[in-house]
Amino acid sequence: MREFVEIERTVHGQESGTAVQDDLDTFAQSLGVPLTRTSDTYDSLVRAALPTA
Numbered sequence: 001m002r003e004f005v006e007i008e009r010t011v012h013g014q015e016s017g018t019a020v021q022d023d024l025d026t027f028a029q030s031l032g033v034p035l036t037r038t039s040d041t042y043d044s045l046v047r048a049a050l051p052t053a
Helices: 017-029 042-049
Strands: none
Touching: none
16 A cells, blocks of 8 residues: 655745745655655556556
């Protein structure tokens, strides 16, 4: 079984989207659980985790 966690935050005004992503990654890593950051879309991750028929 695979678990997924998606963490989002709205980027405001002149904020750098890349900087916000880095901040979110720092937060996620601080949770103390093994994580792998990915740029795959959520729906493709879910589809890949489904059992094959």
